[in-house]
Amino acid sequence: MRTNDFLSKLDHDRIVKAIQEQEAxxxxxxxxxxxxxxxxxxxxxxxxHRFQKSGMHKTKDRNAVLIxxxxxxxxxxVIGDEGIHTRCGNELWNRVVQKMGxxxxxxxxxxxxxxxxxxxxxVLATQFPRSGGETNELPDEVTEG
Numbered sequence: 144m145r146t147n148d149f150l151s152k153l154d155h156d157r158i159v160k161a162i163q164e165q166e167a168x169x170x171x172x173x174x175x176x177x178x179x180x181x182x183x184x185x186x187x188x189x190x191x192h193r194f195q196k197s198g199m200h201k202t203k204d205r206n207a208v209l210i211x212x213x214x215x216x217x218x219x220x221v222i223g224d225e226g227i228h229t230r231c232g233n234e235l236w237n238r239v240v241q242k243m244g245x246x247x248x249x250x251x252x253x254x255x256x257x258x259x260x261x262x263x264x265x266v267l268a269t270q271f272p273r274s275g276g277e278t279n280e281l282p283d284e285v286t287e288g
Contacts, residue, residue: 146179146287149214154253155285161257162283165264170277171227172207173260173267174199177287182216189213190220200224202280206271208263210243210256219243221259230270239263 162173176193190211194200199207205226212219221239223231239259246255 144214144217146177146214149212149252150177150285150287152250152252153256153285157253158256158260158285159283161260161264165260165267166279166283167273168264168268169271169273170204170206171264171267171271172199172202172279172281173263174207174209174281175256175260175285176209176211177285178211178213178216179287180215182213182218186211186213186216186218186220187222190222194222194224197281197286199281203277204271206267207281208267210259210263212256217247219247221263223263227267227270231266235263235266 158175162175165173174197178189182189190209193211194209199209202224205224208221208223208227210221221236239262242262243255243259246258
């Protein structure tokens with residue numbers, strides 16, 4: 144699927160609102176990135192590269208999470224920094240990716256991302272509850288490149 148077609152089908156306002164709502168419950172940060180063009184190789188490696196390049200590894204509690212989608216390649220990944228990964232491991236990522244895949248197969252793109260944000264937000268709220276004084280360390284938007 145062409146990236147512009149994918150982006151036009153996303154409900155950006157609902158996604159941004161969901162990110163803000165979930166981040167208000169914890170000290171965690173959630174990012175959504177849409178890769179334009181082809182994706183040579185593994186989506187997890189591409190997501191890790193994007194995670195580093197966008198500075199998501201610099202959050203105070205090392206608990207940022209990235210939802211990475213490459214629509215043209217029909218690939219996606221969900222990764223998190225060492226703080227959240229240490230506490231939840233691969234089981235979390237696998238569960239979220241499985242659920243997203245089910246939505247993507249039915250072309251419910253916004254639902255895939257919204258459910259992932261909610262599921263990740265639930266885990267972040269449990270593992271990294273908001274204690275007050277946290278600041279929003281990353282933009283609450285769908286970024287692309």
